[in-house]
Amino acid sequence: MKKHRIFTTSFSSVYPHYVAKAEGKNRTKEEVDEIICWLTGYSQNELEEQLKKDTDFETFFSEAPALNPSRLFIKGVICGIRVEDIEDPIMREIRYLDKLVDELSKGKKMDKILRQ
Numbered sequence: 646m647k648k649h650r651i652f653t654t655s656f657s658s659v660y661p662h663y664v665a666k667a668e669g670k671n672r673t674k675e676e677v678d679e680i681i682c683w684l685t686g687y688s689q690n691e692l693e694e695q696l697k698k699d700t701d702f703e704t705f706f707s708e709a710p711a712l713n714p715s716r717l718f719i720k721g722v723i724c725g726i727r728v729e730d731i732e733d734p735i736m737r738e739i740r741y742l743d744k745l746v747d748e749l750s751k752g753k754k755m756d757k758i759l760r761q
Contacts (some may be wrong), residue, residue: 651739658698659738663746672751680745681758684738686711705740715760717743723747 663681664674681692686709693704708710716738720729723744731737748758 646663648703649736652735653701655699656702656705661704662704666750667745670752672749674682676749676755677746679755680749680758681742684716684742684745685709686713690761702708702739703735707752709738712738716746 660677663677667673667677678689678692681687682689685692685706686693691710700708719741721727721744723740726740728737728740728744731740743760749755
């Protein structure tokens with residue numbers, strides 16, 4: 646089965662779109678970074694290194710230091726698909742991130758986004 650093209654897309658090429666989506670709704674780059682670090686376990690410095698290296702999405706999530714166990718509480722629809730029903734583990738992680746950025750841009754409070 647052929648992999649979805651998002652797997653080979655560089656994370657750094659999509660990252661500015663996450664930031665732009667958030668900033669367009671009066672949220673910040675720092676909040677986007679906080680979400681990414683919460684989800685993946687990357688520190689801010691490690692995230693910046695991944696962005697500099699042009700790491701693809703599959704590698705970005707495969708090498709994530711500590712995927713947050715609370716991410717399993719992320720539910721809902723993104724891109725017309727329920728995130729909790731996505732079978733491919735890497736695609737599910739990508740869609741978790743999409744869902745979190747979406748929640749941020751819709752004005753949800755950070756403690757709710759980070760499932761605290």
